[in-house]
Amino acid sequence: MRIRKKRWAKPELEKDHKVIFTPEEIKGNWEELFGNDSTIHLELGCGRGTFITQLAARNENINYIVIDTHHELLVNVLRKLNENNLDNVRIVPMNIEKIGDIFAQNEIDKIYINFCNPWPNRRHHKRRLTHSNFLEKYQAFLKKGSEIWLKTDDDLLFTDSLGYFKVTGFAELHRTYDLYQSDFEGNVMTEYEEKFINQGIKIKFAKFKI
Numbered sequence: 001m002r003i004r005k006k007r008w009a010k011p012e013l014e015k016d017h018k019v020i021f022t023p024e025e026i027k028g029n030w031e032e033l034f035g036n037d038s039t040i041h042l043e044l045g046c047g048r049g050t051f052i053t054q055l056a057a058r059n060e061n062i063n064y065i066v067i068d069t070h071h072e073l074l075v076n077v078l079r080k081l082n083e084n085n086l087d088n089v090r091i092v093p094m095n096i097e098k099i100g101d102i103f104a105q106n107e108i109d110k111i112y113i114n115f116c117n118p119w120p121n122r123r124h125h126k127r128r129l130t131h132s133n134f135l136e137k138y139q140a141f142l143k144k145g146s147e148i149w150l151k152t153d154d155d156l157l158f159t160d161s162l163g164y165f166k167v168t169g170f171a172e173l174h175r176t177y178d179l180y181q182s183d184f185e186g187n188v189m190t191e192y193e194e195k196f197i198n199q200g201i202k203i204k205f206a207k208f209k210i
């Protein structure tokens, strides 16, 4: 994804209580931050926030945290949340490699990974958000019985990810190689998903449980 530098993005994010620039200080206290004991779900690599805005509006009784590195994208997420008066989402600008520093054991109930970078070159597979090294980090803070939902356009990433989840000890609950021809109901479309659907690419989807 080519992202144009926006100097105003960080200052705009800094003004809003929904954006957390020092998430490691909240480790173990996310419930207090939200001010209620609703479950907390996570979206990794949220992009411009189309997915989370729809999901958070449908489920105002669930708290959401979204993570992405790019302020330029996150500023779009923030604007969408504010336009829709949604206060059940917090935005964390950071590299997901450091995710172990920001959540304590049992703090998160579900993770969404939508169209993460496929990193096709073998030398880069460890950067995939579904690689076992990442899954082990997620395991450390997911409650027992929690699910990870994965959507992708990429066949190789999907096949390899099924293996990563298996060797890391996750149980596979659901798998389809063509989400839009499957009986799955209630799908929320992401920005990348819309692009791939328009190109006629089939969406692969799986759910895993720990």
Ligand SMILES: C[S@@+](CC[C@H](N)C(=O)[O-])C[C@H]1O[C@@H](n2cnc3c(N)ncnc32)[C@H](O)[C@@H]1O
Pocket (backbone or CB within 6 Å): 001, 044, 045, 046, 047, 048, 067, 068, 069, 070, 073, 094, 095, 096, 097, 114, 115, 116, 117, 190, 191, 192, 193
């Ligand atoms: C291909 S885009 C998909 C965006 C969105 N999920 C969608 O489906 O439209 C991948 C997103 O993940 C983010 N991302 C990739 N690796 C990341 C990492 N290690 N830490 C934080 N964000 C990451 C990118 O900045 C980008 O916004």
